[in-house]
Amino acid sequence: MAFKNFRMRRDAENWFSHIQDQKPIRTKFDLYYFCLMVGLATGRKSEPAKRCPEFTDFTDNFVSEYRPYQRLIIGLLIRAELSRLGVSVMEKDEVRKIFVDLVNPQNPTNLTDMGMDRLNEYSSGGYDYLAEKLDSKPYHVEEFLRTYAKLLRGAIEQNSDW
Amino acid sequence: MRIELAGWSSEGLRCPDIEIKLMTDDRIAPVSLIQMPNGTGKTTTLTMIRAAMSGEAQGWTAGKIKSLRRPGESHSEGRFILDLRVDDQPLTFELTLNFEAGKAEYRTTSVGSGGIKPGWEPPPEVKRFLDPRFVQLFVFDGEFADKLLDSNESEASKAIDALFQLYLLQDIQRIAEDSWEAATKNKTAKAEKGLSQRRKKVDTLKARIAQVTEARDKASAELETLQPEIDALEQKISEQIGTEQSLREEFEAKKRDEINARNQVEVSASEVMARVRQPHLLHEAFAQSLSELKLQLDRLRLPASTSSQFFSELLEEEECICGRPLDSHSREVIGKRRELYLAEDTSGILNALKQDIHDLVQQDGNETAADLTQKLEQLEQAVSVSKFAETAVRVLEQELIDSGDDELRVWTEERDLKTRRKQELENFLRDIKRAASSSDDEKTFCLASLKKQLKEAGDDLAEITGTLELRAKTDVLLVIADLALKKAQANLRVAIADECNQRLEKVLSRDPIRIEKIDRSLKLRNQEGASVGQTLSVGYTFLTTLLSRGQHQFPLIVDSPANPLSMEVRREIAKLIPTLCKQFVAFTISSERAGFTDVIHTSSGNRTRFLTLFRRTAGTEGLVESLPDKGVTETSNAVLVEGKEYFDRFDLDEAEG
Numbered sequence: 001m002a003f004k005n006f007r008m009r010r011d012a013e014n015w016f017s018h019i020q021d022q023k024p025i026r027t028k029f030d031l032y033y034f035c036l037m038v039g040l041a042t043g044r045k046s047e048p049a050k051r052c053p054e055f056t057d058f059t060d061n062f063v064s065e066y067r068p069y070q071r072l073i074i075g076l077l078i079r080a081e082l083s084r085l086g087v088s089v090m091e092k093d094e095v096r097k098i099f100v101d102l103v104n105p106q107n108p109t110n111l112t113d114m115g116m117d118r119l120n121e122y123s124s125g126g127y128d129y130l131a132e133k134l135d136s137k138p139y140h141v142e143e144f145l146r147t148y149a150k151l152l153r154g155a156i157e158q159n160s161d162w
Numbered sequence: 163m164r165i166e167l168a169g170w171s172s173e174g175l176r177c178p179d180i181e182i183k184l185m186t187d188d189r190i191a192p193v194s195l196i197q198m199p200n201g202t203g204k205t206t207t208l209t210m211i212r213a214a215m216s217g218e219a220q221g222w223t224a225g226k227i228k229s230l231r232r233p234g235e236s237h238s239e240g241r242f243i244l245d246l247r248v249d250d251q252p253l254t255f256e257l258t259l260n261f262e263a264g265k266a267e268y269r270t271t272s273v274g275s276g277g278i279k280p281g282w283e284p285p286p287e288v289k290r291f292l293d294p295r296f297v298q299l300f301v302f303d304g305e306f307a308d309k310l311l312d313s314n315e316s317e318a319s320k321a322i323d324a325l326f327q328l329y330l331l332q333d334i335q336r337i338a339e340d341s342w343e344a345a346t347k348n349k350t351a352k353a354e355k356g357l358s359q360r361r362k363k364v365d366t367l368k369a370r371i372a373q374v375t376e377a378r379d380k381a382s383a384e385l386e387t388l389q390p391e392i393d394a395l396e397q398k399i400s401e402q403i404g405t406e407q408s409l410r411e412e413f414e415a416k417k418r419d420e421i422n423a424r425n426q427v428e429v430s431a432s433e434v435m436a437r438v439r440q441p442h443l444l445h446e447a448f449a450q451s452l453s454e455l456k457l458q459l460d461r462l463r464l465p466a467s468t469s470s471q472f473f474s475e476l477l478e479e480e481e482c483i484c485g486r487p488l489d490s491h492s493r494e495v496i497g498k499r500r501e502l503y504l505a506e507d508t509s510g511i512l513n514a515l516k517q518d519i520h521d522l523v524q525q526d527g528n529e530t531a532a533d534l535t536q537k538l539e540q541l542e543q544a545v546s547v548s549k550f551a552e553t554a555v556r557v558l559e560q561e562l563i564d565s566g567d568d569e570l571r572v573w574t575e576e577r578d579l580k581t582r583r584k585q586e587l588e589n590f591l592r593d594i595k596r597a598a599s600s601s602d603d604e605k606t607f608c609l610a611s612l613k614k615q616l617k618e619a620g621d622d623l624a625e626i627t628g629t630l631e632l633r634a635k636t637d638v639l640l641v642i643a644d645l646a647l648k649k650a651q652a653n654l655r656v657a658i659a660d661e662c663n664q665r666l667e668k669v670l671s672r673d674p675i676r677i678e679k680i681d682r683s684l685k686l687r688n689q690e691g692a693s694v695g696q697t698l699s700v701g702y703t704f705l706t707t708l709l710s711r712g713q714h715q716f717p718l719i720v721d722s723p724a725n726p727l728s729m730e731v732r733r734e735i736a737k738l739i740p741t742l743c744k745q746f747v748a749f750t751i752s753s754e755r756a757g758f759t760d761v762i763h764t765s766s767g768n769r770t771r772f773l774t775l776f777r778r779t780a781g782t783e784g785l786v787e788s789l790p791d792k793g794v795t796e797t798s799n800a801v802l803v804e805g806k807e808y809f810d811r812f813d814l815d816e817a818e819g
């Protein structure tokens with residue numbers, strides 16, 4: 001059975017090209033995750049294939065470094081979706097419906113196809129935000145990490161949903 | 163198969179009219195040294211040997227053919243006859259150059275093929291070894307062996323490709339492409355409009371891919387040499403600064419600080435990244451939000467203790483659990499409400515999520531976003547210390563330069579230049595290797611994008627010319643040939659390196675030098691520590707190992723083997739060569755004798771054939787008058803003298819020739 005994969009836009013990959021081989025970046029998932037967390041922080045999402053016709057479906061599961069935090073990432077996705085859909089956490093049936101829509105324990109990622117689509121959309125939206133806010137693509141990973149943390153903090157502080 | 167060179171004769175060419183025999187008493191000498199002063203036509207002779215052997219003159223231009231006529235003469239033909247022995251059987255190629263018509267014609271004579279045949283027609287079993295790309299492995303100039311180890315060159319990989327005829331796989335690709343191109347030209351386009359434009363696009367993209375591939379190979383080769391060069395300059399700079407005891411200590415301490423600081427940056431960056439990967443540590447709002455989610459789920463009693471499976475099973479019963487019969491209305495309501503309950507395994511995920519939030523986010527003593535902030539501050543500090551340490555080293559260098567150390571200034575400038583160049587090349591290669599992007603055009607350096615564009619342009623052209631099926635088949639063939647080539651190259655390089663190392667253990671038993679790997683060039687283990695003699699020995703060993711695979715034997719025919727070498731290296735090479743091959747033929751000048759000829763003569767068991775050839779000119783009249791009594795052949799424009807004694811005392815001013 002084919003599962004939906006983690007999808008990375010080519011333009012995003014190219015944007016990270018200078019730091020992708022620099023320690024401590026280990027896998028493409030790190031780059032995907034940078035974008036995803038900014039997407040969740042800003043609530044910004046976009047369809048990867050519409051923003052960039054070239055993309056890579058690079059893995060069908062969370063890589064080992066992220067597996068311990070897999071469910072926390074899903075939890076944040078659910079939180080972001082609840083906010084986006086204007087569902088209060090008190091609305092039991094609506095909350096349950098979002099769980100059913102997004103979570104599928106049978107899939108390796110524990111996400112339904114829709115859940116994977118949403119995650120990829122937040123990652124794509126996060127990349128749009130990063131590319132807009134930073135003047136140039138990152139060249140040194142140690143500088144990028146500091147810039148990234150500041151940018152993420154700013155994004156969360158500007159988003160009342162958090 | 164054993165191929166030997168028995169001799170040649172030339173007439174009417176840039177080289178003198180002469181017949182050279184490399185046989186003594188029906189036996190081919192293991193070493194033949196032909197001393198020819200500069201200007202006697204060594205290069206022409208080597209060119210003609212290669213051309214006669216490989217049949218390549220059939221593809222020469224009229225200009226190239228005319229350039230081989232002796233300057234100032236107007237005769238219409240030149241002839242070169244090459245006499246080979248293949249497993250002791252004669253095989254002769256006669257190459258006639260018609261200078262007026264600009265044409266080259268061959269005749270071939272071999273045993274068992276009915277005498278003289280027009281054309282270049284070696285027996286089929288010999289033909290594969292006489293491909294021009296193969297012949298250059300055993301007919302070459304003295305710098306070739308050195309090039310095998312030069313990472314700027316790709317002679318080693320080309321040699322393996324030539325020996326195993328891997329070029330045939332490239333030929334398959336070329337033929338397949340040519341066939342498809344021919345097919346598109348023969349077909350009438352469904353729509354003439356835009357046809358030439360499409361063809362042009364395919365051609366442009368092909369040319370661009372070739373250009374970028376070449377640029378990539380050059381950049382990779384240059385990059386490979388840059389780091390050792392930078393390291394060597396660093397070393398020189400350190401040593402120069404260290405000539406004064408007090409400065410040396412200060413400089414070494416600052417260099418150590420620089421390295422430590424750089425390491426600390428890496429450690430700090432890893433610590434930051436380890437926390438960034440934990441979403442709840444990225445920002446306190448994420449942690450708080452997850453805690454709230456858990457709290458609300460608890461309040462909503464999600465997941466409920468009852469799962470949707472309970473209601474599914476209930477629907478299969480006749481009665482409800484309260485004992486009332488289940489009518490259709492009740493069933494419909496239960497069926498709908500069942501969807502509001504989570505499946506058992508979904509509930510399991512929800513419970514696990516709550517547990518994770520409890521364990522990772524809410525437990526006292528766990529790390530928080532404040533820890534990431536702290537690690538980021540440490541990283542900031544480490545970067546600052548590293549920059550400071552780097553500056554301190556540069557300041558010290560600058561102080562010495564300012565105090566008048568010109569050598570140091572030159573080295574530091576060179577190092578900085580090379581470091582910048584290295585950065586440029588790395589960026590350039592990254593751009594070439596990056597993934598394709600939709601914004602790329604035909605001028606991009608991204609190879610993946612160019613190949614993709616070519617595929618699309620090819621498909622487009624195929625469609626308009628009705629050759630889609632042929633295009634698809636061509637693509638499949640190209641992929642197969644490409645994969646086969648890469649796989650064969652990788653496997654063969656490993657196998658050849660092993661074989662060479664086994665041979666090196668024998669021939670250089672006292673010098674433990676070994677091949678680490680073969681990619682474009684030969685890479686030695688501890689290459690920096692190897693002497694010129696050792697590296698050149700490896701070059702010759704590599705070539706002869708390749709040539710002797712499968713029990714085949716080929717002569718080594720080399721122009722100026724000792725010219726680029728120091729005295730010491732000459733001796734090493736001269737000693738080694740007769741042990742590596744059965745026949746060695748070298749064109750030399752008098753300045754190459756020292757340290758070379760006597761050693762090679764001894765190591766060949768005193769079976770070296772010495773020949774001296776010079777032109778008859780006004781400047782050589784004195785030489786003609788003092789020729790020895792025996793072993794002299796004179797023609798209208800040259801003199802050939804056999805024998806070691808004359809060879810050793812021949813001393814024509816090199817400029818004279």
